[in-house]
Amino acid sequence: MMKKTALGWLLLLLAALVLAGCGTSSDDLPEDPDTDSGGEQIEGEITSIVEDIGDGTYRYVVKNDTDEAVTFNFTSGQRYDFTLTDEQGNEAFRMSSISMYTQALGEEIVRQGEELQYDFQIPEANLSDGTYTLEVWLTPTEGTNYPAQTEHTIE
Numbered sequence: 001m002m003k004k005t006a007l008g009w010l011l012l013l014l015a016a017l018v019l020a021g022c023g024t025s026s027d028d029l030p031e032d033p034d035t036d037s038g039g040e041q042i043e044g045e046i047t048s049i050v051e052d053i054g055d056g057t058y059r060y061v062v063k064n065d066t067d068e069a070v071t072f073n074f075t076s077g078q079r080y081d082f083t084l085t086d087e088q089g090n091e092a093f094r095m096s097s098i099s100m101y102t103q104a105l106g107e108e109i110v111r112q113g114e115e116l117q118y119d120f121q122i123p124e125a126n127l128s129d130g131t132y133t134l135e136v137w138l139t140p141t142e143g144t145n146y147p148a149q150t151e152h153t154i155e
Contacts, residue, residue, distance in 0.1 A: 063115035077102035
């Protein structure tokens, strides 16, 4: 009788671990991100920018200008995501739609005056020539996702 009870608890625990390992989808992203329009720096806040650093590489920076450390919690190895939107406002590319991430809880702690930096390249995505809006944001489990945007031209 005790073996059946122990086996039942073990199966229940296994099911809970499998469910806890499930990630998020793009449907879980906030529809109206709290943006600081373009990443202007205002003292006493958390700011974000995305900049072209050459050779098709961009740098996304989130800086903590507050008086306290800020903790971002994540449900996977993904820390940020980005999209390219065409001139008509249609999403032409989303990085997370072609990427795989580890399914592990994690956190990033940004102390006062420190910043997170992520360098990335826009992959070849068979997009038409033109000017796109590149928007990048953090993917924490809750709170503001600190989006930033710039133009990206494909020739």
